[in-house]
Amino acid sequence: MNSSRYRPRNFILEIAAILLAIIFLSPFYLVLSNSVKGLKDILIDAASWPQVFHWDNYSKVWDAIDFPQAFFSSLQITVLSVIFIVLFSSMAAYQIVRKPTRFNSFVFLLLVSAMIIPFQSLMLQLVRVTSILELRGELYGIVACYLGFGMPLSVFLFHGFIKTVPFELEEAARVDGSNPYGVFFKIVFPLLMPIIVTVIILNTLWIWNDYLLPVLVIGGNKDLTTLPVAVTKFFGQYTKKWDLALAGLVMAITPILIFFLSLQRYIVEGVTTGSIKG
Amino acid sequence: MRKDLRLQRGWGQQIVFLGPCLLFFLTIVVTPFFLGFYYSSTDWNGLDLDKAVWTGAANWRRIFTNDDKFWESLLFTLRFTVISVVAANVLALLLAFILMTTLKTKKLLRTIFFMPNVIGGILLGYIWQFIFTKGFATIGELTGISFFKLPWLGTPSTGFWGLVIVFVWQTAGYMMVIYIAALAGIPKDLVEAAKIDGARAPQLFKSVYVPLIMPAITICLFLTTSNAFKMFDLNLSLTKGGPGTSTQSLAYNIYAEALINNRYGLGTAKALLFFAAVSLITVTQVWLTKRKEVSA
Numbered sequence: 001m002n003s004s005r006y007r008p009r010n011f012i013l014e015i016a017a018i019l020l021a022i023i024f025l026s027p028f029y030l031v032l033s034n035s036v037k038g039l040k041d042i043l044i045d046a047a048s049w050p051q052v053f054h055w056d057n058y059s060k061v062w063d064a065i066d067f068p069q070a071f072f073s074s075l076q077i078t079v080l081s082v083i084f085i086v087l088f089s090s091m092a093a094y095q096i097v098r099k100p101t102r103f104n105s106f107v108f109l110l111l112v113s114a115m116i117i118p119f120q121s122l123m124l125q126l127v128r129v130t131s132i133l134e135l136r137g138e139l140y141g142i143v144a145c146y147l148g149f150g151m152p153l154s155v156f157l158f159h160g161f162i163k164t165v166p167f168e169l170e171e172a173a174r175v176d177g178s179n180p181y182g183v184f185f186k187i188v189f190p191l192l193m194p195i196i197v198t199v200i201i202l203n204t205l206w207i208w209n210d211y212l213l214p215v216l217v218i219g220g221n222k223d224l225t226t227l228p229v230a231v232t233k234f235f236g237q238y239t240k241k242w243d244l245a246l247a248g249l250v251m252a253i254t255p256i257l258i259f260f261l262s263l264q265r266y267i268v269e270g271v272t273t274g275s276i277k278g
Numbered sequence: 279m280r281k282d283l284r285l286q287r288g289w290g291q292q293i294v295f296l297g298p299c300l301l302f303f304l305t306i307v308v309t310p311f312f313l314g315f316y317y318s319s320t321d322w323n324g325l326d327l328d329k330a331v332w333t334g335a336a337n338w339r340r341i342f343t344n345d346d347k348f349w350e351s352l353l354f355t356l357r358f359t360v361i362s363v364v365a366a367n368v369l370a371l372l373l374a375f376i377l378m379t380t381l382k383t384k385k386l387l388r389t390i391f392f393m394p395n396v397i398g399g400i401l402l403g404y405i406w407q408f409i410f411t412k413g414f415a416t417i418g419e420l421t422g423i424s425f426f427k428l429p430w431l432g433t434p435s436t437g438f439w440g441l442v443i444v445f446v447w448q449t450a451g452y453m454m455v456i457y458i459a460a461l462a463g464i465p466k467d468l469v470e471a472a473k474i475d476g477a478r479a480p481q482l483f484k485s486v487y488v489p490l491i492m493p494a495i496t497i498c499l500f501l502t503t504s505n506a507f508k509m510f511d512l513n514l515s516l517t518k519g520g521p522g523t524s525t526q527s528l529a530y531n532i533y534a535e536a537l538i539n540n541r542y543g544l545g546t547a548k549a550l551l552f553f554a555a556v557s558l559i560t561v562t563q564v565w566l567t568k569r570k571e572v573s574a
Contacts, residue, residue: 005380006380006382010379010380010381013376013379013381014381014382014383016376017373017376017377017381017383017387018383018387020373021386021387021390021391024390024391024393024394024447025390025393027405027406027409027413027447028393028405030408030409030413031405031408031409034408034412042412043412045416046412046413046415046416047413047416047417047420084298087298088298088299088302089299091294091295091296091298091299092295092296092298092299092300094295095291095292095295095296096296099288099291099292104296107296107300110303110308111303114303114307114308114311116504116553116556116557116560116561117307117311117553117556118504118508118529118549118552118553118556119508120508120510120529120532120533120549120552121311121314121549121550121552121553121556122307122310122311122314122549123310123549124314124317124324124536124542124545124546124549125309125310125311125313125314125317125546126306126310127324128310128313128317129305129306129309129310129313133305144302144305144306145306147298147302147306148302148303148305148306148307149306149307151299151302151303151307152303152307155299180291181291181294184295205395205396208398209397209398209399209400209401210398211398211399211400211511211514212510212511212533228398228400228401231400231401231404232400232514232515235404235515242408242412245404245408246408249401249404249405249408252401253397253401253405256396256397256398257393257396257397259396260393260396261389264389264392267396268388268392268455271452271455271456272455272456272459275456275497275498275501276456276459276493276494276497
């Protein structure tokens, strides 16, 4: 904002910002340090650094929530859904941009207006629809749901981006004898990379963290229980056993934190693009 | 003949490209949406729809005349939305301004402030349940500050503020990122010109920065408003609507009506009202702030 020189004023701002960041992070510190304490130590003093490390909190919870199972079903649901969302929504957006018939424009309008519908307004009827179509308790069923809910924003993002892709490239390929599918997958799709990253990130964060949809659609199928659902069940049983509950919490947030920290530049960029377009 | 072939291929492409998207969107979003109008006039209990009886306007009458809890949660949700939207955006703007200046730890700080966002609301609620019940109590004993000694999840008003604190903690970093992008897009010479003309910090903020980042303000207000109004996960894991039903959000009220009381028909009617309220509030807000947008 001001000049780019580092002045005393900047130093004071820096200290203030760091203090604020420490306050921001303190919940994570409290959860992390107490997750390796015994229950008695937590109840006596939740702020101090652990005297004795109870690593066995983790191994107990690992078995109790069947962490590998929950992790892999979250992973497979998220990955499958995101792949198909990227594929189907980019194809749809391409068709809408390049063939702007009255029908296609109407479809686009429908998708965009659906973004405003809150999930709670659909969920009860969705339970009915998914059981009629025998989607409940099945992997393809929950993925189908994420595809439906993921479409509006993703098509919207691709739509905005494809409008900026020069048409000449496609014409050239078409003159060279490529069919429409070849043009899309060989020429257009690779050009969409920046927005594909955004679509992947926004959908991954949402689907990975989602709680209510898996509860409603997966229901009792234990093989498909996702991480947020498993942790919630666990919390319900161990309300007063903070040592185990906190270890479970740390295990549940670790995968997505690793995802964030290793891809943070893209994530922040993706979030920015996503919201400016949205 | 040739023309026919081309036409056919046009149809083929339409089906291949748009078909999958439409199939899932119509099945998962559009069909349930319209079914809602039907179910909201039945006494469907969630199990056998065959036995659900058409009850006409009964659900609606019940909501409007005999359902104080619903209106209490609407009031709660409105209050929560107004306060947390203002708080989250003020904090986000403040952070964005601080992190626009030359700081050595700028990148690290941005990462830290954004971090709560990548964790789901359900887990954040549990994290804070621990902080409020055990963490704050310990800090209160150590420091003697009465703020930390409050029964944070034990009374309606502290429960309300607890939810506000967690929501702001979760959301501010996300909005900060959007504000930073907007601030970075402001032409430097414009700011310099205003300074040469003698504009001081408050004036600079009001007459230069705010008008120029108005599009970002529109977006951030839209996102925070609709998220706050639809709050569910946080509510479920942090207070469960309690004590009693004093911190029950509208979304939670719908959930409880259907899945705990098994009144799906009534729940659907509430969900439709909920949709109307969300649309009304967000469309009004976007319309109001859009009018204030200018271009540099």
